[in-house]
Amino acid sequence: MKLSSFLRFAAFGIKTILFKKKAPILGTVIVTDKCNLHCLHCAVNNITGTVHPYEHIRREMQQLYDMGVRILFFCGGETFLWNDGERTLRDLVIEAKGMGFLIVNVVTNGTFPIDLPEADLILLSLDGDRQRHNAIRGDTYDAIMDNICNATSDNICFYMAINQINKDCVRDVCLIARDAKNVRAVSFNFHTPYPGTKELSLTRDEKAKCCEAITQMMKEGAPVFNLKSAFPYLIENNFPTPCHQCVVIENGKLSICGRCIDVSGLCDQCGYFFVAEYTLLFRGNLKVIFEMLRTYLKYI
Ligand SMILES: C[S@@+](CC[C@H](N)C(=O)[O-])C[C@H]1O[C@@H](n2cnc3c(N)ncnc32)[C@H](O)[C@@H]1O
Numbered sequence: 001m002k003l004s005s006f007l008r009f010a011a012f013g014i015k016t017i018l019f020k021k022k023a024p025i026l027g028t029v030i031v032t033d034k035c036n037l038h039c040l041h042c043a044v045n046n047i048t049g050t051v052h053p054y055e056h057i058r059r060e061m062q063q064l065y066d067m068g069v070r071i072l073f074f075c076g077g078e079t080f081l082w083n084d085g086e087r088t089l090r091d092l093v094i095e096a097k098g099m100g101f102l103i104v105n106v107v108t109n110g111t112f113p114i115d116l117p118e119a120d121l122i123l124l125s126l127d128g129d130r131q132r133h134n135a136i137r138g139d140t141y142d143a144i145m146d147n148i149c150n151a152t153s154d155n156i157c158f159y160m161a162i163n164q165i166n167k168d169c170v171r172d173v174c175l176i177a178r179d180a181k182n183v184r185a186v187s188f189n190f191h192t193p194y195p196g197t198k199e200l201s202l203t204r205d206e207k208a209k210c211c212e213a214i215t216q217m218m219k220e221g222a223p224v225f226n227l228k229s230a231f232p233y234l235i236e237n238n239f240p241t242p243c244h245q246c247v248v249i250e251n252g253k254l255s256i257c258g259r260c261i262d263v264s265g266l267c268d269q270c271g272y273f274f275v276a277e278y279t280l281l282f283r284g285n286l287k288v289i290f291e292m293l294r295t296y297l298k299y300i
Protein backbone atom coordinates (compact mmCIF):
# COMPACT_ATOMS: atom_id res chain seq x y z
CA MET A 1 0.00 0.00 0.00
CA LYS A 2 1.23 3.48 -0.84
CA LEU A 3 2.19 5.71 2.12
CA SER A 4 -0.32 8.36 0.97
CA SER A 5 -3.16 5.77 1.00
CA PHE A 6 -2.09 4.51 4.42
CA LEU A 7 -2.12 8.05 5.85
CA ARG A 8 -5.56 8.72 4.35
CA PHE A 9 -6.98 5.54 5.94
CA ALA A 10 -5.31 6.34 9.26
CA ALA A 11 -6.86 9.83 9.28
CA PHE A 12 -10.28 8.36 8.43
CA GLY A 13 -9.94 5.80 11.24
CA ILE A 14 -8.93 8.36 13.84
CA LYS A 15 -11.80 10.71 12.88
CA THR A 16 -14.32 7.85 12.91
CA ILE A 17 -13.22 6.57 16.31
CA LEU A 18 -12.88 9.96 18.04
CA PHE A 19 -16.08 11.53 16.69
CA LYS A 20 -18.10 8.27 16.35
CA LYS A 21 -18.69 9.14 12.70
CA LYS A 22 -20.70 6.92 10.37
CA ALA A 23 -19.28 7.94 6.99
CA PRO A 24 -18.36 5.02 4.69
CA ILE A 25 -14.87 4.12 3.48
CA LEU A 26 -15.55 0.72 1.86
CA GLY A 27 -18.06 0.33 -0.96
CA THR A 28 -19.21 -2.50 -3.19
CA VAL A 29 -20.77 -2.20 -6.62
CA ILE A 30 -22.83 -5.19 -7.77
CA VAL A 31 -22.12 -5.34 -11.50
CA THR A 32 -24.61 -8.14 -12.20
CA ASP A 33 -26.48 -10.84 -10.29
CA LYS A 34 -26.12 -13.20 -13.24
CA CYS A 35 -24.03 -16.25 -12.43
CA ASN A 36 -22.84 -19.39 -14.19
CA LEU A 37 -22.99 -21.33 -10.89
CA HIS A 38 -25.71 -22.11 -8.36
CA CYS A 39 -23.76 -22.70 -5.15
CA LEU A 40 -25.64 -24.39 -2.32
CA HIS A 41 -24.99 -21.62 0.21
CA CYS A 42 -25.77 -18.63 -2.03
CA ALA A 43 -29.01 -16.64 -2.16
CA VAL A 44 -27.96 -13.75 -4.42
CA ASN A 45 -27.44 -15.35 -7.83
CA ASN A 46 -29.64 -15.07 -10.92
CA ILE A 47 -32.49 -13.18 -9.24
CA THR A 48 -32.93 -10.73 -12.13
CA GLY A 49 -30.15 -11.88 -14.47
CA THR A 50 -29.43 -8.22 -15.28
CA VAL A 51 -25.98 -7.11 -16.41
CA HIS A 52 -25.87 -3.43 -15.54
CA PRO A 53 -24.66 -1.11 -18.33
CA TYR A 54 -21.30 0.64 -18.14
CA GLU A 55 -22.75 4.14 -17.70
CA HIS A 56 -24.92 2.87 -14.84
CA ILE A 57 -21.94 1.25 -13.06
CA ARG A 58 -19.81 4.34 -13.65
CA ARG A 59 -22.46 6.58 -12.03
CA GLU A 60 -22.62 4.25 -9.03
CA MET A 61 -18.83 4.31 -8.69
CA GLN A 62 -18.91 8.14 -8.80
CA GLN A 63 -21.70 8.20 -6.20
CA LEU A 64 -19.62 6.05 -3.83
CA TYR A 65 -16.50 8.13 -4.46
CA ASP A 66 -18.42 11.34 -3.70
CA MET A 67 -19.61 9.79 -0.41
CA GLY A 68 -15.97 9.30 0.60
CA VAL A 69 -15.53 5.61 -0.30
CA ARG A 70 -11.90 4.84 -1.18
CA ILE A 71 -11.85 1.02 -0.98
CA LEU A 72 -13.97 -0.34 -3.81
CA PHE A 73 -15.13 -3.91 -4.42
CA PHE A 74 -16.76 -5.22 -7.57
CA CYS A 75 -19.04 -8.13 -6.74
CA GLY A 76 -21.92 -10.15 -8.23
CA GLY A 77 -23.34 -12.62 -9.28
CA GLU A 78 -20.25 -13.52 -11.21
CA THR A 79 -18.18 -10.43 -11.91
CA PHE A 80 -16.37 -11.94 -14.91
CA LEU A 81 -19.73 -12.25 -16.70
CA TRP A 82 -19.86 -8.46 -16.82
CA ASN A 83 -19.28 -6.69 -20.12
CA ASP A 84 -20.77 -3.85 -22.07
CA GLY A 85 -19.85 -4.01 -25.74
CA GLU A 86 -16.05 -4.03 -25.87
CA ARG A 87 -15.75 -3.10 -22.20
CA THR A 88 -14.84 -5.79 -19.68
CA LEU A 89 -14.38 -6.10 -15.93
CA ARG A 90 -10.75 -5.11 -16.37
CA ASP A 91 -11.87 -1.76 -17.83
CA LEU A 92 -14.01 -1.17 -14.72
CA VAL A 93 -11.01 -1.79 -12.47
CA ILE A 94 -8.85 0.58 -14.52
CA GLU A 95 -11.64 3.18 -14.51
CA ALA A 96 -11.98 2.90 -10.71
CA LYS A 97 -8.26 3.39 -10.21
CA GLY A 98 -8.35 6.42 -12.53
CA MET A 99 -11.27 7.87 -10.55
CA GLY A 100 -9.14 7.88 -7.41
CA PHE A 101 -10.18 4.77 -5.46
CA LEU A 102 -7.11 3.77 -3.45
CA ILE A 103 -7.83 0.04 -3.27
CA VAL A 104 -9.85 -1.78 -5.91
CA ASN A 105 -10.78 -5.43 -5.34
CA VAL A 106 -12.81 -7.93 -7.34
CA VAL A 107 -14.74 -10.96 -6.04
CA THR A 108 -15.00 -13.92 -8.42
CA ASN A 109 -15.78 -17.62 -8.54
CA GLY A 110 -12.57 -18.15 -10.53
CA THR A 111 -14.14 -20.12 -13.37
CA PHE A 112 -13.01 -17.64 -16.05
CA PRO A 113 -9.45 -16.84 -17.16
CA ILE A 114 -7.92 -14.31 -14.75
CA ASP A 115 -6.31 -11.25 -16.28
CA LEU A 116 -6.74 -8.41 -13.79
CA PRO A 117 -3.26 -7.14 -12.91
CA GLU A 118 -4.60 -3.67 -11.99
CA ALA A 119 -6.76 -5.04 -9.13
CA ASP A 120 -5.23 -4.83 -5.66
CA LEU A 121 -6.83 -8.12 -4.67
CA ILE A 122 -8.86 -10.69 -6.56
CA LEU A 123 -10.94 -12.44 -3.91
CA LEU A 124 -11.44 -15.87 -5.43
CA SER A 125 -13.91 -18.20 -3.77
CA LEU A 126 -12.43 -21.55 -2.87
CA ASP A 127 -14.67 -23.56 -0.57
CA GLY A 128 -12.51 -26.48 0.47
CA ASP A 129 -10.61 -29.41 -0.99
CA ARG A 130 -11.75 -30.71 -4.40
CA GLN A 131 -14.50 -32.91 -2.97
CA ARG A 132 -16.06 -30.35 -0.62
CA HIS A 133 -15.60 -27.39 -2.97
CA ASN A 134 -17.31 -29.30 -5.80
CA ALA A 135 -20.10 -30.44 -3.47
CA ILE A 136 -20.91 -26.77 -2.84
CA ARG A 137 -19.98 -25.18 -6.18
CA GLY A 138 -20.44 -27.90 -8.80
CA ASP A 139 -17.57 -29.51 -10.70
CA THR A 140 -15.36 -26.41 -10.89
CA TYR A 141 -12.29 -27.09 -8.72
CA ASP A 142 -9.90 -28.25 -11.46
CA ALA A 143 -10.85 -25.46 -13.86
CA ILE A 144 -10.34 -22.88 -11.08
CA MET A 145 -6.90 -24.30 -10.22
CA ASP A 146 -5.90 -24.05 -13.91
CA ASN A 147 -7.12 -20.45 -14.06
CA ILE A 148 -5.13 -19.57 -10.94
CA CYS A 149 -1.99 -21.14 -12.34
CA ASN A 150 -2.42 -19.24 -15.64
CA ALA A 151 -3.39 -15.90 -14.03
CA THR A 152 -1.42 -12.90 -15.26
CA SER A 153 -0.74 -11.53 -11.76
CA ASP A 154 -0.13 -12.75 -8.21
CA ASN A 155 -2.89 -10.70 -6.53
CA ILE A 156 -5.26 -13.60 -5.75
CA CYS A 157 -6.64 -14.07 -2.23
CA PHE A 158 -8.85 -17.08 -1.56
CA TYR A 159 -12.25 -16.35 -0.07
CA MET A 160 -13.80 -19.26 1.81
CA ALA A 161 -17.29 -19.33 3.32
CA ILE A 162 -17.13 -21.98 6.05
CA ASN A 163 -20.29 -24.06 6.47
CA GLN A 164 -21.50 -27.53 7.48
CA ILE A 165 -20.12 -29.10 4.28
CA ASN A 166 -16.57 -27.72 4.36
CA LYS A 167 -15.94 -26.96 8.06
CA ASP A 168 -13.06 -29.48 8.17
CA CYS A 169 -11.23 -27.93 5.19
CA VAL A 170 -9.71 -24.85 6.83
CA ARG A 171 -6.27 -26.44 6.88
CA ASP A 172 -6.50 -27.63 3.23
CA VAL A 173 -7.37 -24.16 1.95
CA CYS A 174 -4.64 -22.51 4.06
CA LEU A 175 -2.05 -24.91 2.66
CA ILE A 176 -3.15 -24.31 -0.94
CA ALA A 177 -3.00 -20.55 -0.27
CA ARG A 178 0.53 -20.95 1.06
CA ASP A 179 1.77 -23.11 -1.83
CA ALA A 180 -0.18 -22.12 -4.96
CA LYS A 181 1.39 -19.87 -7.54
CA ASN A 182 -0.24 -16.40 -7.78
CA VAL A 183 -2.06 -16.74 -4.44
CA ARG A 184 -1.18 -14.26 -1.72
CA ALA A 185 -3.49 -15.22 1.15
CA VAL A 186 -6.82 -16.62 2.27
CA SER A 187 -9.70 -14.79 3.92
CA PHE A 188 -12.53 -16.58 5.73
CA ASN A 189 -16.20 -15.99 6.47
CA PHE A 190 -18.71 -18.09 8.36
CA HIS A 191 -21.91 -19.05 6.61
CA THR A 192 -24.57 -16.38 6.98
CA PRO A 193 -27.99 -18.08 7.08
CA TYR A 194 -29.95 -16.36 4.32
CA PRO A 195 -33.48 -17.76 4.09
CA GLY A 196 -33.35 -21.31 2.72
CA THR A 197 -29.72 -21.94 3.76
CA LYS A 198 -30.07 -22.21 7.54
CA GLU A 199 -29.05 -25.88 7.65
CA LEU A 200 -25.52 -24.91 6.52
CA SER A 201 -24.90 -22.73 9.61
CA LEU A 202 -22.24 -23.63 12.15
CA THR A 203 -22.89 -23.92 15.87
CA ARG A 204 -20.92 -21.84 18.36
CA ASP A 205 -18.62 -24.79 19.10
CA GLU A 206 -18.03 -25.51 15.42
CA LYS A 207 -17.08 -21.87 14.88
CA ALA A 208 -14.70 -22.06 17.85
CA LYS A 209 -13.08 -25.16 16.33
CA CYS A 210 -12.64 -23.42 12.96
CA CYS A 211 -11.08 -20.38 14.65
CA GLU A 212 -8.68 -22.72 16.49
CA ALA A 213 -7.72 -24.29 13.16
CA ILE A 214 -7.19 -20.85 11.56
CA THR A 215 -5.10 -19.70 14.53
CA GLN A 216 -2.98 -22.84 14.32
CA MET A 217 -2.42 -22.24 10.59
CA MET A 218 -1.41 -18.62 11.33
CA LYS A 219 1.14 -19.97 13.84
CA GLU A 220 2.47 -22.31 11.16
CA GLY A 221 2.98 -19.31 8.87
CA ALA A 222 -0.01 -19.70 6.53
CA PRO A 223 -1.00 -16.39 4.91
CA VAL A 224 -4.35 -15.62 6.56
CA PHE A 225 -5.90 -12.24 5.75
CA ASN A 226 -8.07 -12.06 8.89
CA LEU A 227 -7.70 -10.75 12.40
CA LYS A 228 -7.31 -13.23 15.25
CA SER A 229 -8.41 -10.55 17.70
CA ALA A 230 -11.91 -10.60 16.14
CA PHE A 231 -12.35 -14.40 16.53
CA PRO A 232 -13.90 -14.37 20.04
CA TYR A 233 -16.61 -11.98 18.79
CA LEU A 234 -17.21 -14.08 15.65
CA ILE A 235 -17.54 -17.26 17.72
CA GLU A 236 -20.09 -15.68 20.08
CA ASN A 237 -21.74 -13.60 17.32
CA ASN A 238 -21.57 -10.58 19.61
CA PHE A 239 -19.82 -8.03 17.41
CA PRO A 240 -21.67 -4.82 16.59
CA THR A 241 -23.74 -4.84 13.38
CA PRO A 242 -24.27 -3.46 10.82
CA CYS A 243 -21.03 -1.86 9.65
CA HIS A 244 -21.73 1.80 8.91
CA GLN A 245 -18.38 2.27 7.22
CA CYS A 246 -19.37 -0.20 4.48
CA VAL A 247 -21.99 0.35 1.79
CA VAL A 248 -23.18 -1.62 -1.20
CA ILE A 249 -24.97 -0.38 -4.30
CA GLU A 250 -26.98 -2.61 -6.62
CA ASN A 251 -29.04 -1.28 -9.51
CA GLY A 252 -29.20 2.19 -7.94
CA LYS A 253 -30.18 0.95 -4.46
CA LEU A 254 -27.71 1.90 -1.73
CA SER A 255 -27.59 -0.27 1.42
CA ILE A 256 -25.57 0.14 4.58
CA CYS A 257 -23.20 -2.80 5.18
CA GLY A 258 -24.64 -5.49 2.86
CA ARG A 259 -27.55 -6.29 0.56
CA CYS A 260 -28.61 -8.61 3.38
CA ILE A 261 -29.51 -5.63 5.63
CA ASP A 262 -33.14 -6.06 4.53
CA VAL A 263 -33.39 -9.68 5.71
CA SER A 264 -35.05 -9.51 9.10
CA GLY A 265 -32.90 -10.84 11.97
CA LEU A 266 -29.94 -11.81 9.73
CA CYS A 267 -27.48 -9.29 11.20
CA ASP A 268 -27.71 -11.11 14.56
CA GLN A 269 -26.38 -14.23 12.82
CA CYS A 270 -23.89 -12.48 10.53
CA GLY A 271 -20.85 -14.56 9.62
CA TYR A 272 -18.92 -12.00 7.58
CA PHE A 273 -15.51 -11.50 9.15
CA PHE A 274 -15.12 -8.02 7.61
CA VAL A 275 -18.14 -6.81 9.60
CA ALA A 276 -16.63 -7.94 12.90
CA GLU A 277 -13.18 -6.63 11.95
CA TYR A 278 -14.39 -3.21 10.76
CA THR A 279 -16.97 -2.55 13.47
CA LEU A 280 -14.48 -3.47 16.21
CA LEU A 281 -11.80 -1.37 14.54
CA PHE A 282 -14.01 1.70 14.31
CA ARG A 283 -15.15 1.27 17.92
CA GLY A 284 -11.48 1.72 18.84
CA ASN A 285 -10.63 -1.88 19.84
CA LEU A 286 -6.85 -1.57 20.28
CA LYS A 287 -5.99 -5.23 19.60
CA VAL A 288 -7.94 -5.08 16.33
CA ILE A 289 -6.35 -1.75 15.34
CA PHE A 290 -2.78 -3.05 15.75
CA GLU A 291 -3.49 -6.39 14.11
CA MET A 292 -5.23 -4.72 11.18
CA LEU A 293 -2.24 -2.41 10.61
CA ARG A 294 0.10 -5.41 10.51
CA THR A 295 -2.17 -7.55 8.33
CA TYR A 296 -3.15 -4.93 5.75
CA LEU A 297 0.41 -3.71 5.29
CA LYS A 298 1.49 -7.32 4.70
CA TYR A 299 -1.09 -8.36 2.08
CA ILE A 300 -2.11 -5.21 0.16
C1 LIG B 1 -22.06 -13.80 -3.67
S1 LIG B 1 -20.45 -14.24 -4.21
C2 LIG B 1 -20.23 -13.19 -5.62
C3 LIG B 1 -18.89 -13.30 -6.27
C4 LIG B 1 -18.57 -14.61 -6.97
N1 LIG B 1 -19.64 -15.13 -7.70
C5 LIG B 1 -18.04 -15.62 -5.98
O1 LIG B 1 -18.63 -16.68 -5.81
O2 LIG B 1 -17.01 -15.31 -5.38
C6 LIG B 1 -19.38 -13.43 -3.00
C7 LIG B 1 -18.96 -14.29 -1.84
O3 LIG B 1 -20.07 -14.47 -0.99
C8 LIG B 1 -19.98 -15.77 -0.46
N2 LIG B 1 -21.28 -16.19 0.05
C9 LIG B 1 -22.38 -16.51 -0.66
N3 LIG B 1 -23.37 -16.88 0.16
C10 LIG B 1 -22.90 -16.79 1.41
C11 LIG B 1 -23.44 -17.05 2.69
N4 LIG B 1 -24.68 -17.47 2.85
N5 LIG B 1 -22.65 -16.84 3.78
C12 LIG B 1 -21.37 -16.42 3.64
N6 LIG B 1 -20.81 -16.15 2.45
C13 LIG B 1 -21.55 -16.34 1.35
C14 LIG B 1 -19.49 -16.60 -1.61
O4 LIG B 1 -18.95 -17.83 -1.18
C15 LIG B 1 -18.46 -15.68 -2.21
O5 LIG B 1 -17.20 -15.89 -1.63
Ligand code: SF4
Pocket residue numbers: 035036037038039042043044045076077078109
Ligand atom coordinates in the same frame (compact mmCIF):
# COMPACT_ATOMS: atom_id res chain seq x y z
S1 SF4 C 1 -20.52 -18.27 -7.85
FE1 SF4 C 1 -20.85 -16.64 -6.38
S2 SF4 C 1 -22.74 -15.58 -7.03
FE2 SF4 C 1 -22.59 -17.52 -8.15
S3 SF4 C 1 -23.86 -18.90 -6.99
FE3 SF4 C 1 -21.74 -19.16 -6.26
S4 SF4 C 1 -21.48 -17.73 -4.55
FE4 SF4 C 1 -23.36 -17.17 -5.64
Ligand code: SF4
Pocket residue numbers: 192241242243256257258259260261262266267268269270271272275
Ligand atom coordinates in the same frame (compact mmCIF):
# COMPACT_ATOMS: atom_id res chain seq x y z
S1 SF4 D 1 -24.20 -7.23 9.44
FE1 SF4 D 1 -26.14 -7.60 8.43
S2 SF4 D 1 -26.09 -6.34 6.59
FE2 SF4 D 1 -23.99 -6.53 7.33
S3 SF4 D 1 -23.15 -8.29 6.18
FE3 SF4 D 1 -23.91 -9.06 8.15
S4 SF4 D 1 -26.00 -9.74 7.74
FE4 SF4 D 1 -25.39 -8.41 6.04
